[in-house]
Amino acid sequence: MEQRHAERLLQAGCERGADFVELFQEETRHTSLSYANNRVETATSVTRYGVGIRLLFGTDVLYTQTSRDDESHVLRLIDAVCAVREPTIGSGARSRRHAIDWRSPDLEPRHPVVLDPRGVGPERRLDVLRRADRAARSVSHRVSQVNARTEDVVSEILVCNSEGLWAADTRTRCRFHVTVTAEGGGEMFEAREAPGAQQGFEFFDELDVEALAHEAAERAVRLVSAGYVTGGQMPVVVGNGFGGVIFHEACGHLLETEGVRHKASVFAARLGEQIAHAEVTAVDDGTLPGSWGSVRMDDEGMPARTTVLIKAGVLQTYLSDRLGAQQTGVPRSGNGRRESYRHAPVSRMCNTYIAAGLHTPAAVIASVDNGLYAKKMGGGSVNPATGEFNFAVEEAYRIRHGRVAELVRGASLIGQGETILPRISMVGDDLAFAAGMCGASSGHVPVTVGQPTIRVDEILVGGR
Amino acid sequence: MSAATALTLAEAVDVVAREARRAGSDRFDIEADESDRLGLDVFAGQVTKTDVSSLRGLSIRLFRGRRPGCARTERLTVDALRRTVTEASAQATLADEADLDLPEPAALPAVDLQVDDPTLDFVSLAQMKALALHVEAAAFEVDPRVENLPYLRVSRNRRSSIVCNSNGVLYQSRQGSTTAGVGAVARYGQIRKMGIDTRGGRAFDYDAASMARRAVERAVELLDATPLASGVYPVVLSHRVSPQLFGLFASPFFAEAVHEGRSRLQGQIGRAIAVPEIAIVCDPLTPRAAGSYLFDSEGVPARTVHVVRDGVLQTYLSTLASARATGVPPTGTGSRDESGAITTRLANYQVGKGVRRLDDLLAAYSRCLYVVQLEGTAACSAVSGEISIGAQGFMYERGRRTRPVDRVTINTNFFDLLHRIRGLSDTYSDAFGNVFVPDVLVDGVHVSG
Numbered sequence: 001m002e003q004r005h006a007e008r009l010l011q012a013g014c015e016r017g018a019d020f021v022e023l024f025q026e027e028t029r030h031t032s033l034s035y036a037n038n039r040v041e042t043a044t045s046v047t048r049y050g051v052g053i054r055l056l057f058g059t060d061v062l063y064t065q066t067s068r069d070d071e072s073h074v075l076r077l078i079d080a081v082c083a084v085r086e087p088t089i090g091s092g093a094r095s096r097r098h099a100i101d102w103r104s105p106d107l108e109p110r111h112p113v114v115l116d117p118r119g120v121g122p123e124r125r126l127d128v129l130r131r132a133d134r135a136a137r138s139v140s141h142r143v144s145q146v147n148a149r150t151e152d153v154v155s156e157i158l159v160c161n162s163e164g165l166w167a168a169d170t171r172t173r174c175r176f177h178v179t180v181t182a183e184g185g186g187e188m189f190e191a192r193e194a195p196g197a198q199q200g201f202e203f204f205d206e207l208d209v210e211a212l213a214h215e216a217a218e219r220a221v222r223l224v225s226a227g228y229v230t231g232g233q234m235p236v237v238v239g240n241g242f243g244g245v246i247f248h249e250a251c252g253h254l255l256e257t258e259g260v261r262h263k264a265s266v267f268a269a270r271l272g273e274q275i276a277h278a279e280v281t282a283v284d285d286g287t288l289p290g291s292w293g294s295v296r297m298d299d300e301g302m303p304a305r306t307t308v309l310i311k312a313g314v315l316q317t318y319l320s321d322r323l324g325a326q327q328t329g330v331p332r333s334g335n336g337r338r339e340s341y342r343h344a345p346v347s348r349m350c351n352t353y354i355a356a357g358l359h360t361p362a363a364v365i366a367s368v369d370n371g372l373y374a375k376k377m378g379g380g381s382v383n384p385a386t387g388e389f390n391f392a393v394e395e396a397y398r399i400r401h402g403r404v405a406e407l408v409r410g411a412s413l414i415g416q417g418e419t420i421l422p423r424i425s426m427v428g429d430d431l432a433f434a435a436g437m438c439g440a441s442s443g444h445v446p447v448t449v450g451q452p453t454i455r456v457d458e459i460l461v462g463g464r
Numbered sequence: 465m466s467a468a469t470a471l472t473l474a475e476a477v478d479v480v481a482r483e484a485r486r487a488g489s490d491r492f493d494i495e496a497d498e499s500d501r502l503g504l505d506v507f508a509g510q511v512t513k514t515d516v517s518s519l520r521g522l523s524i525r526l527f528r529g530r531r532p533g534c535a536r537t538e539r540l541t542v543d544a545l546r547r548t549v550t551e552a553s554a555q556a557t558l559a560d561e562a563d564l565d566l567p568e569p570a571a572l573p574a575v576d577l578q579v580d581d582p583t584l585d586f587v588s589l590a591q592m593k594a595l596a597l598h599v600e601a602a603a604f605e606v607d608p609r610v611e612n613l614p615y616l617r618v619s620r621n622r623r624s625s626i627v628c629n630s631n632g633v634l635y636q637s638r639q640g641s642t643t644a645g646v647g648a649v650a651r652y653g654q655i656r657k658m659g660i661d662t663r664g665g666r667a668f669d670y671d672a673a674s675m676a677r678r679a680v681e682r683a684v685e686l687l688d689a690t691p692l693a694s695g696v697y698p699v700v701l702s703h704r705v706s707p708q709l710f711g712l713f714a715s716p717f718f719a720e721a722v723h724e725g726r727s728r729l730q731g732q733i734g735r736a737i738a739v740p741e742i743a744i745v746c747d748p749l750t751p752r753a754a755g756s757y758l759f760d761s762e763g764v765p766a767r768t769v770h771v772v773r774d775g776v777l778q779t780y781l782s783t784l785a786s787a788r789a790t791g792v793p794p795t796g797t798g799s800r801d802e803s804g805a806i807t808t809r810l811a812n813y814q815v816g817k818g819v820r821r822l823d824d825l826l827a828a829y830s831r832c833l834y835v836v837q838l839e840g841t842a843a844c845s846a847v848s849g850e851i852s853i854g855a856q857g858f859m860y861e862r863g864r865r866t867r868p869v870d871r872v873t874i875n876t877n878f879f880d881l882l883h884r885i886r887g888l889s890d891t892y893s894d895a896f897g898n899v900f901v902p903d904v905l906v907d908g909v910h911v912s913g
Contacts, residue, residue: 009876016532028538030803032803033558036724037723037724037725039560039618040558040559040560041724042534042559042805043532043534043553043558043559044534044535044536044549044803044804045536045548045554045555045804046537046775046802046804047534047535047537047538047539047544048539049537049539049544050519059513060510060511060513060514063513063514063515063516064518065515065516065517065519066518066519067518067521068518068520068540069520069540070470073470073518077518080502080516081515083589084514105497110898120634122554123557123558124557133524144725145725145726147724147726172909181725182848187848187849188726189847189848190726190845194615223848228875231873231912232694232913261506262614263611263614264612264614264615266656269470272564342519343516356648361601379842380840381839381841381842383839384614384655385612385647385649385656385660386649386657387616387656388839388854390839390840390843390854391473391843392843392852398725409850410843410844410852412702412840412842412854412873412875414839414840414871417870428488439513460854460872460912460913461690461873461912462843462854462873462874462875462912463875463912464850464871464875464910464911
């Protein structure tokens with residue numbers, strides 16, 4: 001979009017009384033290839049294009065979005081979205097008449113792209129998928145299906161606003177998915193791996209596809225012979241990497257200003273309080289080079305940064321977007337994120353993790369006499385207003401007398417965010433990260449979760 | 465017209481059909497859609513978010529020989545549409561052959577679905593605001609323990625679509641709907657519970673007071689809940705949560721999942737997969753329902769599909785390709801996802817009602833757990849059938865409610881559950897949904913607390 005065109009649209013918002021007007025333009029190309037039944041099942045290519053305009057009247061948000069960018073159409077939408085406003089409200093930027101003095105943020109090139117996926121032929125993607133299929137099927141005759149998929153996304157983003165910000169960015173992400181189904185005794189089980197990175201197509205070249213497919217296949221096959229877990233309250237050791245989803249859901253969402261400003265978080269008004277065990281330090285870091293959840297700038301045009309959320313158990317700050325910072329009084333943390341132009345940005349996590357502690361994973365497991373080892377977590381969700389969360393455990397083992405015992409299936413973990421943090425009593429030294437997608441009011445955004453092996457003293461394990 | 469000018473939906477369809485033929489494809493289908501939405505959120509007496517959207521998109525599946533390639537764009541200019549056809553064509557060179565025949569033009573069912581109420585064009589943000597403020601004020605009056613209403617949203621949506629193919633199929637549709645939802649948080653001491661009431665329909669006629677009352681009652685009634693001792697219990701799944709559970713486990717009924725080897729219902733057509741009281745029907749021809757339509761995204765006319773009758777599996781829900789791959793007839797349940805690929809949709813998926821009243825189900829055993837909230841679905845697998853999920857509800861003893869229950873999980877397997885159903889109520893939830901299931905009594909459910 002040309003600056004003079006953007007300026008006219010921003011000016012139109014100011015003239016209707018908005019204190020702040022922001023324009024978000026996006027063109028995203030998404031390519032996906034999926035392979036199952038030893039054949040290409042779907043090959044798709046999507047172009048997402050549109051403009052989102054946000055008008056702030058104090059802390060009230062007016063948002064309009066469209067896949068058409070012709071000026072008269074966008075101006076009609078601005079009028080439509082302003083229709084509900086009282087004519088006297090909002091006046092901060094109304095008087096603007098002078099040309100906007102544009103400035104661009106200094107964005108560090110943290111996520112270099114060696115090979116733009118838009119220039120890579122489909123055969124190379126197919127090669128990745130066939131290798132995964134072969135590797136998974138070689139594990140066992142019980143492997144009945146392998147679904148493998150590559151996806152690559154290149155987004156051209158522009159954020160500009162009535163304060164003169166003009167920030168453009170290109171985001172390139174690649175992800176590999178493999179889901180393996182194993183059968184036995186009339187039952188079916190699935191296991192999956194899905195690494196991703198903010199990289200070009202070199203991501204696939206550097207990936208050990210065979211090892212990932214092997215890992216998923218072996219786990220699926222193991223589950224066929226697993227017995228059910230006995231449910232109840234017990235200590236749980238949560239494995240590293242994707243185990244970080246427990247912090248993401250149980251606590252991370254509750255530390256976003258979007259919930260805090262609506263008084264819909266149990267951690268509202270608790271800055272400076274000891275909310276977690278002293279072993280716990282938690283960080284959100286949007287700057288990790290090449291990480292799936294990283295951003296050079298957030299979707300409000302603010303450069304990414306590192307935010308210590310909890311230090312030695314004490315709540316330091318919240319994750320904020322522009323509005324959240326304004327309403328809660330914390331500094332902006334560069335966490336205003338959205339799935340696409342179809343969503344107004346709100347505070348969201350980037351790469352969120354519990355920092356490494358001092359214990360070896362073996363010592364953490366050895367500390368439990370009778371409990372559960374949640375080696376690999378599945379997904380989860382939380383109700384921020386009540387703090388009630390739940391998680392799936394994809395691979396779990398009983399712990400007996402400090403040793404990992406039999407594999408069990410059917411485990412879930414449920415609890416309440418406020419009560420779980422003080423129960424994380426041991427933190428391992430094996431910090432690892434994993435990619436995921438996080439859904440909330442501004443859509444699904446790529447995030448990384450991370451943690452070392454941790455011990456939770458007591459949590460409800462769903463089972464039989 | 466310049467190559468960069470935005471086109472109307474019909475113009476865009478014409479351009480893409482022409483470009484597909486020019487690219488050497490004599491078989492293709494196209495779906496173009498346009499939607500507009502008005503919506504707002506209210507919090508603490510103020511409209512905190514207003515949303516106006518105007519979105520368009522076009523998807524094409526074209527064949528090179530029998531190889532399909534799919535592409536979608538939201539940019540409806542000649543340049544962008546040409547590029548989309550080129551991309552679909554490139555994807556087709558990579559795909560394996562798909563065995564399917566595109567439909568010929570046919571008469572659509574002569575049913576008035578009543579899904580396009582023209583008065584919805586006149587529903588304004590001001591009306592939505594008035595409704596939301598009324599709901600908010602009413603909620604605080606219902607009970608002094610109401611602390612907050614973090615979720616209060618009203619919207620109006622309209623969608624138009626065109627489906628056409630290279631055989632001459634050309635269908636158009638237009639639908640409108642509205643939704644209104646409220647989430648109330650009640651607090652007692654350190655305990656907070658949230659109750660939600662979400663309404664929807666083909667008109668804009670909501671009773672603010674009853675919405676507020678339902679949401680608050682659902683929050684307050686669980687405030688002094690306690691866990692339950694672990695054990696095996698009969699469970700009644702309220703019709704508020706049974707659609708959620710049956711919806712989660714709908715995909716094993718999809719021919720697509722059967723073809724991919726990810727359904728335990730593979731090879732089960734003609735066999736009893738549930739107790740004889742179970743009938744499952746997909747009926748896109750139900751007037752005013754959320755999942756109603758006259759033709760699907762592949763241009764197949766809609767029809768009523770009996771999926772399970774007397775507990776016996778009759779067929780799978782299919783797309784053209786998955787029907788051919790699994791040997792079942794197409795069911796007119798094809799849909800296009802955001803990538804432009806064809807998938808299967810649920811269309812007013814109904815588990816048939818029983819003849820018993822809810823009270824009868826709750827009194828059927830000396831004690832049972834009545835589940836009114838499910839928490840999270842991540843530990844439920846449609847492939848294995850495993851269900852391990854947080855639940856909240858009430859303990860019933862000899863048909864009388866004795867106490868609220870939370871911090872428990874229920875654990876069973878969906879395919880076993882279908883054989884352990886001991887009763888169905890005579891009532892569906894009145895929420896505006898695409899899945900209808902009455903209250904369901906199941907025995908032998910493991911509960912951990």
